[in-house]
Amino acid sequence: MQAGRRSLLTALALASTAPWLARARAAEPSATTSTAIEVEAGVYMMQGAPGEASAANLGRVGNAGFIVGRAGVIAVDTGTSFQHGEALLQAIAQVTDKPVRLALVTHARQEFLFGAAAFQARGIPVQMHRRAAQLMASRCDGCLKALQRELGEEAMRGTTVFRPDEVFDDSHAMDMIGRPVLVQYHGHSSGPGDIAVFDLRTGTLFGGGLIDHRRIPDVQDSDLEGWKRALAGLRTLKLSTVVPGHGTMTTPDVIDSVERYLLRLEARVAALLRQGAPLSEVPDAADLPEYRQWDQYDTIHRRNASIVFLRLERALMFGEPPTGAPR
Template sequence: MMLPIRHTLMLLGTLISFTTSAETPNLTFSEVAPGVYCHQGEIADLFTTQTDPVANMTFIVGNDAVAVIDTGASQRTGEALLKGIRRITKLPITHVITTHVHPDHHFGNQAFIEEDPQFVAHTRYPGDFAAKVGYYMERLNSPWFTGTKPVAPTQLVETETVIDLGDRPLVLTAHDRAHTRHDLTVFDEKTGTLITGDLLFIDHTPTLDGSLIGWLNVTKQLEAMPYKRVIPGHGAVQTGPDAFKKQTRYLSSLAQEVRAAIQKNIDINTASETVLTSQSSEWKLFELFHPRNVIQAYKELEWE
């Protein structure tokens, strides 16, 4: 599905011109599989950090073209990503793929407009993008984000589609409500590399913005795929069959304990302070994100 206007910029408020290219940082990329390059972001809260990226960014090089998956949270980070790509290849960048609407994953898209790619996202992405982008822009107010302008998608994935970079098919799958309402994964068939976006967190506390039960169901689908490695939205690249094991234990335990709190008539605010605190030492940013997860899960599960 194509939107009628390509590369539409939603300019929100008065935005100062972007910094000069000399201020663009250098980012390092690891070749985690042949032709698959990843930069691992810092595990930090985007709205309090003074820099970026805090999410993982990936690009895949085929014989004819390049696809980028998630571009960071600012034009500055996007510029650094583009510079990193150009150190490795001069092939055209034909697709910039956004795994979901959270700003740490797509506000770097602006840096790729002159490359003239398709900006690809889940079919439900535009509605949430329009609803949330103003709030995100208001909160991203450190100098690092000066000049950043969000970019609307130009190609939407409703169920599944395949793009070919030249002997390099990538399977793009639009998932049911899980981490968000619009999670999109990318599977590189050639190397067995699965890029999940925030359907998988490593070390960083998972953040629930969609459906807890849906997330557990989608995780089962991902675990059944013939992947050799998984690039999560946050944290280190995973290999082997247990990539999702720790996160699944957290989400399953969250569901179990929230249901128990509801049955005991424990109110939602008390539950957010008491449910599953036993896992606090296993995850980073736990105190920031876990109470929100409890509240989100409570609202979902109280109507079962």
């Protein structure tokens, strides 16, 4: 009797999650597809491939998406190249004939921003936080040259370092598409000027640089304490679905997953510093076995360990907060 009841409950649970799982499995990454997956009503994503940007994946390793309202569309992140921006616009056109009112770039990493030029070419304004735009301007000429070498001139044809049409400094609500959207800024976190985009109607969050799913978060531009505060702020939202910067769409539990990694990283590196480990040994000694299956463990995690070690060492020597990120 008890076994039968458990079987029934299991079946009901699977039935209730089946539509969500089907959408998640349908969002398979592809370097060439221009088809978007509807993750919630009127909210779509185009999923990037795992791994680093390469000729094989044409650099499409970051997620992008869009929100469709009764009066138009807002795009969230734009891809690694002009061609990716065009593919996103094509995906939007397959879903709706409503005008694209705006493209929001959530943070200054190459796989999210270079497609913006395709939007500007069609007269669609591009917005970024002021500090993210400043970081992009300071380094993305080098990013573009590296991508051209890695992906080839054809894949990057038409791609330029753009200037956003509009910048902003704080969180704000938007209703330009006849659907309330909240831009969330919690200060310097995963990067200076990193934002999240929240669709109030469905409870869907585009996490940008703040949230990756089963991929090692990159601390290079971060203020770790600010990142934790930002994650706490995201927990106050009524979330149903999260579209991360990298990885498959997922549940709000991903916020805890990201924070646990950051805490475990800090604790492990702090222990190595106390033990007197030299920097040269840190990437190997900072092994966190529970994260070995996450994308980019062998590259980003090792770099993260070195970055955090240097920040903690500097804080110990000079009595400074261990932020160490660009100002």
